Amino acid sequence: MIDAGRTATYHRTMTAPVLRDGGVLLHVGPHKTGTTAIQGALAAARPLLKRERILYPGRRLEHNRQAAAAIQRSLGWDRRRLDMAYWDTLVAQTARYSGRVVISSEVFCEADPESAARIVHDLGPDRVQVAVTLRPLEKLLPSNWQQYIKSGYRIRYDHWLENVFESRDKASAATPSFWVRNDHPAVIRRWSEVIGPENLVVVVVDSAEPRSLFDSFEDILQLPRNSLNADESGPSNRSLSAYEVELLRQFNRRVRNKITHTDYYRFVKRGAVRSLVEGRTPGPHEPKVITPGWAIERARMISKEHIAEIGAMGVPVMGSLEALVPTGPVPTDEETLDVKTVPVGLAAQFMASLLEAGIDIAQRAEDGTLVTPTTSTAAPDVATVRQRIRGKLAALRARTK
Secondary structure, eight states: OEETTSBOOOSSOSBOOEEOTTOEEEEOOOTTSSHHHHHHHHHHTHHHHHHTTEEOOSSSSOOHHHHHHHHTOEEGGGTEEOOTHHHHHHHHHHHHOOSEEEEEOGGGGGOOHHHHHHHHHHHOTTTEEEEEEEOOHHHHHHHHHHHHHHTTOOOOHHHHHHHHHHOTTSOOSSSSSHHHHHOHHHHHHHHHHHHOGGGEEEEEOOTTSTTHHHHHHHHHHTOOTTSSOOOTTSOOOOOOOHHHHHHHHHHHHHHGGGSOHHHHIIIIIIIIIHHHHHHOOOOTTSOOOOOOHHHHHHHHHHHHHHHHHHHTTTOOEESOGGGGSOOSOOOOGGGOOOOOOOOHHHHHHHHHHHHHHHHHHHHHHHHTOOOOOSSOOOOOOHHHHHHHHHHHHHHHHHHHO
């Protein structure tokens, strides 16, 4: 599957592994390892990829719905599963295309051995090559916690960190998927045992070399340099500030048990939170989420263990595994922040974004353009949507009195 004919020098791999004609590159994440950046670049380059006989299926940035259906991952606290039609459609598209195909979703990293084997079988065992992108574990901690908060969780960062490091060998209610995603040797092992280590490539995302991620994928796909670039026109994926994430966490504490996951996803995650991320720029003095020193030290210790395990697997590595252990200073306790209040303007913007999301959802329901990506593709009727919006707004008004 991997063709070593194209030469490019890396710290651990002397030649860039190349996706051969008719191959399928399955990028499995994990989360927060440059996935949105490379997905945005691939989506923006669809016309160029087509000329190179490379298919990046669909119209969306990524293939998360297809991946969630493929591994039958339950969604949110409603525990619903996506219809397998999402996955079956992608498989059919891939089978029909005789050129090369790229599929990208960080959700694939959560596949158990059985799901991984089924996915490879569906796509064609003789076609699939897997790419795993890795970042330093300590960089993944605040971004993963923020993703949990964006999904309705209510736990404080310090308590969440304690749960993370206490639950490496078992599932935790506060961190149900963290180690499934971020035990990096285990993720690599699950996929390499299905396709063989020679058909898996590890791409190290090095913040000191901003273009390294794009360059690596260009080499794998045999694309000219600068074919893949950051999509500045795409949606922002910036981190929340300490004020923003605490506002959302407190909001979650008050509404989590009073709203379905589908409504939370529409009104909050895809509504108010997206509006904040895309429509607001935190000021230069607005505090950031800071990981305490003890957690960084633990993360670095685990990263060193990961490097040793990955190095012994014999998988191709693009970049330097040593970059997974930063050497910068560790924050002191005085640098961490316990947010007690947030600016009034921020709270007002959040409330306005909730209202705008409700109006938008009602309008799309009336236009017939609102689709529910669950086990059923049927959208709720307009009256139901309006009733839900009135109920949510009434509850919010009651809580703000």
